[in-house]
Amino acid sequence: MHRLLPAALINQGQQQLLGLFLANHCPLCQRSTPAALCPSCCRQVRQCQSVAPCDRSQPGLSVVSWGRYEGGLRQLIGSLKYDGHKDIAQFLGTELGQTWLDQRPALPRSPRPTAIVPIPLHPTKLQQRGFNQADLIARWFCRLAQLPLYSQGLLRVQATQAQHSLGYGDRQRNLAQAFAVAPGQVNQLRNTTVWLIDDIFTTGATAQSAAQTLRRSGISVGGVCTVARAIAWSDAASETSPAETGPANISALG
Numbered sequence: 197m198h199r200l201l202p203a204a205l206i207n208q209g210q211q212q213l214l215g216l217f218l219a220n221h222c223p224l225c226q227r228s229t230p231a232a233l234c235p236s237c238c239r240q241v242r243q244c245q246s247v248a249p250c251d252r253s254q255p256g257l258s259v260v261s262w263g264r265y266e267g268g269l270r271q272l273i274g275s276l277k278y279d280g281h282k283d284i285a286q287f288l289g290t291e292l293g294q295t296w297l298d299q300r301p302a303l304p305r306s307p308r309p310t311a312i313v314p315i316p317l318h319p320t321k322l323q324q325r326g327f328n329q330a331d332l333i334a335r336w337f338c339r340l341a342q343l344p345l346y347s348q349g350l351l352r353v354q355a356t357q358a359q360h361s362l363g364y365g366d367r368q369r370n371l372a373q374a375f376a377v378a379p380g381q382v383n384q385l386r387n388t389t390v391w392l393i394d395d396i397f398t399t400g401a402t403a404q405s406a407a408q409t410l411r412r413s414g415i416s417v418g419g420v421c422t423v424a425r426a427i428a429w430s431d432a433a434s435e436t437s438p439a440e441t442g443p444a445n446i447s448a449l450g
């Protein structure tokens with residue numbers, strides 16, 4: 197009953213089928229591996245994992261980060277964002293979800309159910325990259341932690357200058373009006389406590405701006421989960437008092 201398929205399509209189909217049985221290539225070193233990463237690169241990435249992932253030095257915001265933005269982890273995030281290796285998000289999102297679940301008993305409790313909202317990219321940036329890495333990471337995070345994902349909960353309404361070139365004060369000014377809550381999701385989100393998801397935590401200016409935007413709409417925010425933390429933050433710093441690790445110090449370090 198089926199008409200014969202053109203040869204090109206058959207080849208394409210065969211190649212896709214073959215791809216299912218062939219080993220992947222490690223996105224960092226290109227060696228073939230049946231896993232997301234080869235054992236050697238996996239070790240290098242795991243060396244960046246933090247032993248104390250939770251930090252409460254940010255005013256009003258718990259921060260849970262899987263690891264330090266250095267070495268193998270930095271390379272892996274770069275490979276996801278700039279080389280388009282989207283399957284890396286599965287590894288990062290699942291690891292981050294497990295870390296959040298492990299930290300959960302020590303985090304401030306909320307009577308409302310948790311909702312996950314990724315930090316959005318500006319539409320122009322989204323068009324250039326083709327995907328929002330925070331959203332991809334959030335999908336796997338939610339799959340593991342069994343939490344609802346509001347991919348479009350926050351919108352980026354203003355293009356901002358690249359944050360890495362700015363100090364903390366300038367970052368905050370740069371981001372002051374950057375976000376808006378999606379009008380169709382405000383009511384739903386008001387019944388939840390939002391946890392934000394991003395790939396990298398630098399000075400906290402992005403997370404604070406997103407949290408302020410949500411709170412101005414009457415939405416409660418628990419904190420932010422990021423794969424990596426970029427500032428010079430020793431695991432011991434998360435145990436010290438907020439005064440010792442406040443934004444002024446973070447600015448000097450960032």
Ligand SMILES: [Zn+2]
Nearest residue numbers: 222225234237
């Ligand atoms: Zn490798």
